[in-house]
Amino acid sequence: MNSDVLVRVSGLHKSFGDSEVLKGIDFEVNRGEVVAIIGPSGSGKTTMLRCVNLLERPTAGRIEVDSRVLCEELPDGSMSFSKKAEIRAIREHVGMVFQRFNLFPHFTALENVIEAPMAVKGLSRSDAEARAHELLESVGLGHKADSYPLQLSGGQQQRVAIARALAMDPALMLFDEVTSSVDPELAGEILQVMKRLAQEGMTMLVVTHEMGFAAEVADRVLFIDHGLIVEEGSAKQVLANPKNARTRAFLRAVLERAPMAEEGDPAPEPAGSSAPGLSQIVEGSDDVEQ
């Protein structure tokens, strides 16, 4: 087995009731690689990402993370899933950042970050806090440690959510449209943090509408449509020279809407991070898939 491969997904199918959202997905992610997943709303990209840590249970297929099998099909066609404890053990090493942040609103930023390391990894409070302060500092929110989520902007909340996921020392980070719920002018501060994470060698699987980010940071891009990977290749190739007609149509549609992102009031400069610099090609807003 090639230990360079961190995630190996094959024959992934997922249905919700009668509608089949994923129709047979195969892909691999190598250690240290940043893979961007793009595609229209409802294409199944979010569902696919959520299968990787079993937030969604596939109806068929095999998923392997860090050489551990999360689920596979038995010879009789039924699905076999890891035991709860094993799934938890794998999730310890897979960080996830959600579109809608999902911070714990009754905890401060610091408490959000230390809860899981203490509960799951058994860290002492002082160790967990020291690490949490470091992480909050690194996402530019050292001074917001004692703020509650509802006291923070969307961009700040999402950066706390990234720090919370990083506190588990994950081997893999999953990002699910993490800029879609924030005002366009605040997206930059989140992307900045993600970019640095990529430079530090984190393995990342990123569902995104930020084509600029995909172009700049991703090693590889997967284009998904109607539950299938339609096109796959280096960022440059897929984004600049798409071979598939559907990829071309999608990119054209996204680019035509792009100027909308520049409208709106100028943002108050977020503390500790500089937003601009990235070519923002933002789809104004996007409905949650499913």
Next chain:
Amino acid sequence: MDWDVVLESFPLIWKGASKTLSLFAWSLAFGTLAGLAVALMKLSTTKSVSRFATLFSWLFRGIPLLILLFFAFFALPEVGWLLSPFWAAVLGLSLWTAAYQAEVIRSGIIAVDLGQTEASDALGMTRSHSMKRIILPQGIRIMLPPFTSNATTLLKQTSLATLVTVPEMTLLTQRIFSNNFKFIEPIFVLAMIYLAMTTVLVVGQQIAERAFRLKT
């Protein structure tokens, strides 16, 4: 209405207040704990467990409290379970409250954003940990108003314990009916005491609600 009789009645009825309040406190404590258990069972993915919880709710919400009290008082001794009137009343009141509190707790839990469960799952937390630290603390905020309204109902329903001979306020009031043949004055006193107690509960709820409000 004769105010002298009002003044005479008050201490006689007030003597039962501690019984009323301890009926209330014990039944609220047992009823809430049992209600929490039933709520968690109802949310269980194991069919038989959630069915049992549904049956419990259907049963104890479908039967009048008074039947439960009479059952505890008259019927349980037949199977050798001899409870004092007080504890028979607490048993009946607790089961009855549990069925209602279970519904309040269950809806509080499911009202918490699903994303909170997903975030806890993604961080590798166990279900019991996320229930205790993430979901319930947020659900409590949502549960508080219906919880208090159940509690207020319970406080008033403790008056039924008079029918199983617990010497709480209502029973002492009835004693004045038969001893002194006075009605309106003791009823007035009894009503005022209950009103004061239920009003305190409602005010308490408002204070608690402020304490649980999310910081913004």
Next chain:
Amino acid sequence: MELDWSVVGRSWDLLIGGTWVTLQLFVWSLALGTVLGLILALMRLSRFRALRWLSLGYIWLFRGIPVLVALFFAFFVFGRQIGLSPLQAGILGLGTSAAAYKAEIIRAGIMSVDPGQYEAAEGLAMTRRHYMRRIIIPQGIRVMVPTYMSNTILVLKVSSVAVAIGIVELTGITRQLSNSTNRPIELFTAAAFIYLMLTTVLVIVQEILERRFSLKT
């Protein structure tokens, strides 16, 4: 201890007689509670402050005291003065208590109707009387049905409290039979069963009403 269910069969006629009294108490106190509740709800939404305060005071009073205390008042004070039968006093006590809850349910239903509906009705020059009756209340009913019905189930169960003023309804007759036959387990189980059937019927009625009043989409 041997259970002897034949006692239920032998007492069946009496239990059904008690059930009949329970149903009378229930239906009449529900009717009184609903009509009085509607009046109280409209008073609370009235332009006149005195009416609003009167309604608020009534609701606060009757929601703050046990139904048993309302029954005592209806029976020992009011009923003795104007000579009501125990059943009439029971209906009065249960109905006046239920009215306080019904008023809040009806008010919440009326308040839930989108303010745009009032504006549209006024824009069409309808009178307040007309649009309340034809536009607002019909829409409010849809919202009220679940809470109104679950409160109605409570009214049925609470009618058992009438045993305290000597009305021999289902709970009362069961207690008497239990004392005379010394078969409390069998008899109270039978009474519980009858109540469960009645409340289950009401739950089914609730579901039918909810379906009937749901908006067509």
